[in-house]
Amino acid sequence: MIKTLEEAISKKCLIEIFGVGYVGFPLAVRLATSGFKVVGIDNDENKIKRLQSNSLTDYELYLKDEFFECRKRSFQLSDSPTKSNSSKVGIICVPTPIQSKNGDSNLFVRATVEKFLNFCNMGDVIIIESSIKIGTTEQMRNMIESKGFKVGKDVGLCYCPERIDPMNKDWTLENIPRVIYASDDVSFNVAQSVYHYVNNSHLIRVNSSKVAELVKSYENSFRLVNISLVNELAVLCDRLGVDVNDVITAASTKPFGFMAFYPSGGAGGHCIPKDPTFLSETAKASGTQFSTIDTALKINSLMPIHIVSSIEKVITKLGLEKSALVCGLAYKPDIEDMRDSPGFRIVEELKQKNFKVAAYDPYYKKELHKRYLQENNLSELEFNALTSLDDSQLANFNCICIVQHHAVIKSRLSAIYQRSLVPFIYDCQHKLIKNQKSKTILNFYDYDIKENL
Numbered sequence: 394m395i396k397t398l399e400e401a402i403s404k405k406c407l408i409e410i411f412g413v414g415y416v417g418f419p420l421a422v423r424l425a426t427s428g429f430k431v432v433g434i435d436n437d438e439n440k441i442k443r444l445q446s447n448s449l450t451d452y453e454l455y456l457k458d459e460f461f462e463c464r465k466r467s468f469q470l471s472d473s474p475t476k477s478n479s480s481k482v483g484i485i486c487v488p489t490p491i492q493s494k495n496g497d498s499n500l501f502v503r504a505t506v507e508k509f510l511n512f513c514n515m516g517d518v519i520i521i522e523s524s525i526k527i528g529t530t531e532q533m534r535n536m537i538e539s540k541g542f543k544v545g546k547d548v549g550l551c552y553c554p555e556r557i558d559p560m561n562k563d564w565t566l567e568n569i570p571r572v573i574y575a576s577d578d579v580s581f582n583v584a585q586s587v588y589h590y591v592n593n594s595h596l597i598r599v600n601s602s603k604v605a606e607l608v609k610s611y612e613n614s615f616r617l618v619n620i621s622l623v624n625e626l627a628v629l630c631d632r633l634g635v636d637v638n639d640v641i642t643a644a645s646t647k648p649f650g651f652m653a654f655y656p657s658g659g660a661g662g663h664c665i666p667k668d669p670t671f672l673s674e675t676a677k678a679s680g681t682q683f684s685t686i687d688t689a690l691k692i693n694s695l696m697p698i699h700i701v702s703s704i705e706k707v708i709t710k711l712g713l714e715k716s717a718l719v720c721g722l723a724y725k726p727d728i729e730d731m732r733d734s735p736g737f738r739i740v741e742e743l744k745q746k747n748f749k750v751a752a753y754d755p756y757y758k759k760e761l762h763k764r765y766l767q768e769n770n771l772s773e774l775e776f777n778a779l780t781s782l783d784d785s786q787l788a789n790f791n792c793i794c795i796v797q798h799h800a801v802i803k804s805r806l807s808a809i810y811q812r813s814l815v816p817f818i819y820d821c822q823h824k825l826i827k828n829q830k831s832k833t834i835l836n837f838y839d840y841d842i843k844e845n846l
């Protein structure tokens with residue numbers, strides 16, 4: 394492995410990045426721009442063809458200049474690894490599906506580690522960045538050893554969980570510190586040499602793979618628990634006729650021991666609702682339970698039900714026809730990522746309550762509808778996807794349920810409220826500012842989430 398270290402230091406090693414998505418793409422561009430020879434490997438043939446023809450989309454576009462530059466020199470794309478005379482560092486950035494009866498959440502990680510081993514040389518190093526269930530690194534070690542390689546001698550194995558927060562301009566790939574487990578000192582030094590060009594080697598080494606795995610799940614559980622906590626607080630505040638934001642703003646003056654979280658339609662995305670289940674499952678398998686997480690997950694899954702019940706109560710009270718426009722389908726603002734998004738659950742729930750439903754999101758693409766459904770674990774969900782928030786479109790709806798406030802529609806949403814263009818706005822994120830002159834009812838509405846727990 395010393396040869397791999399020397400080649401990592403001199404940037405002569407080959408870096409294979411498995412999974413060229415939200416995590417793998419910026420990493421590949423970063424390392425290729427730094428002068429490493431990089432191959433981005435993805436089993437999505439269409440994505441590979443698109444990137445090979447230098448066509449970028451959505452979340453990739455902000456790296457356009459760097460991508461075009463390094464494509465001329467050191468960034469190749471492929472659907473599978475190849476044999477190489479150079480030492481290799483394989484970085485695994487594939488998705489982690491939710492464990493189901495039909496598949497293990499480690500499915501893709503295992504498949505890519507196996508793929509890497511089929512084409513590796515003695516001394517190569519594998520770094521897993523994907524979120525993984527507790528015990529996966531150990532399973533990978535056993536799998537590697539079952540193929541005749543001694544981990545820490547023939548092949549290096551690291552777990553360095555990704556912490557990237559897409560669209561966060563303050564905390565980026567370059568300045569987020571990373572936790573890492575390494576099977577041995579040389580592999581750690583290899584990782585240091587590579588991550589020098591990612592985050593200036595700001596790596597915190599931990600002494601067991603379980604610690605690194607627990608760190609990742611714990612971080613995201615912290616987010617999930619606090620999101621559920623503030624959402625329950627918002628429900629209570631509504632019942633008490635208090636603006637939850639007043640409470641959060643005042644509580645935020647405490648200089649220690651408090652971190653502000655804000656109400657929403659619930660946590661979404663590929664990580665926050667999923668990674669905590671790794672802790673919860675591990676607790677069950679160890680004969681105990683992680684009830685904080687179980688409750689937070691339950692509250693999170695109940696948020697769409699709570700929201701739709703609230704909407705239904707107001708609409709019924711007002712004697713209006715049940716029609717609603719769901720605004721914002723992405724799981725976070727200013728991004729086109731619609732994975733595990735509360736917006737889809739709210740649409741589904743409204744339909745179940747016999748609402749006439751449409752949805753609008755400036756980032757929604759009709760041609761990707763099937764993919765969105767898959768990503769939200771829905772077999773079927775038809776709705777009218779509006780292409781604008783024009784006055785004429787709004788005339789068909791008695792309620793707008795704002796799930797996500799994207800910056801590009803901020804002023805339009807304010808205008809809709811100020812001009813009273815719909816009878817009722819339900820703002821899941823409590824961002825619209827109350828205006829006594831508007832005839833539109835703007836609210837969360839009292840409904841006890843605990844009724845369903």
Ligand SMILES: NC(=O)c1ccc[n+]([C@@H]2O[C@H](COP(=O)([O-])OP(=O)(O)OC[C@H]3O[C@@H](n4cnc5c(N)ncnc54)[C@H](O)[C@@H]3O)[C@@H](O)[C@H]2O)c1
Nearest residue numbers: 412413414415416435436437486487488489501523524555
């Ligand atoms: N997106 C985030 O904000 C974020 C943040 C931190 C950690 N993570 C974790 O990073 C991992 C990747 O997430 P992502 O958001 O980049 O996912 P993604 O879906 O955007 O990208 C993953 C890519 O891997 C490809 N892929 C799947 N199986 C493969 C295989 N066997 N071989 C090669 N390629 C394969 C997919 O086609 C896809 O292009 C996940 O474990 C996720 O939990 C994501």
